[in-house]
Amino acid sequence: MNLKVYWDSGVVVQLGETTICLDPQTTKIPYDHILISHAHRDHTAGFLALKPKKYSTYPTIDIFEAVTRRKVNNVKRLSYGEKVKIGDFKVFVYNSGHILGSAMFKIETSEGTVLYTGDLNCVDTLITSAANNVQCDILIIESTYGNSGLVFPSREKIYRSMVRWVVEKICSGKIPVFYVYPVGKAQEVIRLLNEFIEVKVAVHPTIERVNRVYSRLNIKLQASTVQPKKGLVAVYPTYSYGSQKISGEVSAFATGWALRFKNKERFFPLSSHADFNQLLNFIKSVNPKIVYTVFGFTSQLAKHVRKKLNIKAKPLQI
Numbered sequence: 001m002n003l004k005v006y007w008d009s010g011v012v013v014q015l016g017e018t019t020i021c022l023d024p025q026t027t028k029i030p031y032d033h034i035l036i037s038h039a040h041r042d043h044t045a046g047f048l049a050l051k052p053k054k055y056s057t058y059p060t061i062d063i064f065e066a067v068t069r070r071k072v073n074n075v076k077r078l079s080y081g082e083k084v085k086i087g088d089f090k091v092f093v094y095n096s097g098h099i100l101g102s103a104m105f106k107i108e109t110s111e112g113t114v115l116y117t118g119d120l121n122c123v124d125t126l127i128t129s130a131a132n133n134v135q136c137d138i139l140i141i142e143s144t145y146g147n148s149g150l151v152f153p154s155r156e157k158i159y160r161s162m163v164r165w166v167v168e169k170i171c172s173g174k175i176p177v178f179y180v181y182p183v184g185k186a187q188e189v190i191r192l193l194n195e196f197i198e199v200k201v202a203v204h205p206t207i208e209r210v211n212r213v214y215s216r217l218n219i220k221l222q223a224s225t226v227q228p229k230k231g232l233v234a235v236y237p238t239y240s241y242g243s244q245k246i247s248g249e250v251s252a253f254a255t256g257w258a259l260r261f262k263n264k265e266r267f268f269p270l271s272s273h274a275d276f277n278q279l280l281n282f283i284k285s286v287n288p289k290i291v292y293t294v295f296g297f298t299s300q301l302a303k304h305v306r307k308k309l310n311i312k313a314k315p316l317q318i
């Protein structure tokens with residue numbers, strides 16, 4: 001077998017003369033072709049690399065440009081369901097369910113198919129649909145929540161508890177403020193507030209810029225950059241927590257890592273990733289001969305795949 005899959009500041013798939021690097025973590029990349037799975041900061045360094053040809057989805061490029069206010073050059077825009085030829089490989093683009101525009105890439109080679117999930121979510125949300133199940137020979141899967149015990153309650157249950165918390169705080173004269181990831185999570189929380197509570201939503205300017213991209217893609221979000229005050233709910237980036245004083249503020253956080261926090265009232269385990277059980281179910285459903293794990297609990301997930309599913313598995317990153 002000459003097909004190689006390895007880690008070199010990103011996931012590399014190589015056969016003969018053709019090499020692709022997926023989600024490189026640096027701009028200094030010695031490869032000619034880069035695939036970028038989604039618009040989160042820890043996956044988008046490759047957009048700023050000058051020489052290589054970049055490939056990503058329309059929303060991913062638009063969100064990246066809106067957040068960074070930088071233009072991506074030498075890029076091919078792709079849609080779900082599309083196929084593109086890169087050297088001797090054929091690359092297919094599928095929905096990974098993580099955030100708007102997030103993609104999984106299936107790479108067809110003469111020695112079998114490789115599926116790279118990027119960040120993955122296996123349940124429907126108010127904005128995104130669950131990831132596609134795509135059969136493959138080699139699976140490269142994220143393992144952010146790839147350890148036993150990291151299992152989320154149902155999304156409906158989490159949504160209900162968030163709505164209840166907001167109503168309670170507004171009724172007691174407070175200003176509820178959610179601190180969340182500004183791309184993906186913020187828009188899901190705003191959609192939840194728009195759909196289930198008739199309340200105005202105040203947002204940070206960065207979130208507003210991302211919302212405009214969503215709106216261009218027909219996902220309407222009612223929110224504006226007004227100053228938070230009584231009767232409003234605010235949605236702000238996590239990094240801005242503590243940097244401003246909002247009188248009457250009660251803060252909350254929506255992140256999968258809330259599973260580990262004791263204060264259940266203010267921490268909601270709303271995640272854009274698959275949990276441990278969903279990762280194992282996804283792996284089973286795509287039927288790979290070998291699994292490589294990347295990001296997060298790589299060795300733990302690989303161990304569970306070997307033991308529970310009896311499939312060859314190992315971490316790609318050392």
Ligand SMILES: [Zn+2]
Nearest residue numbers: 038040098119
């Ligand atoms: Zn992500």
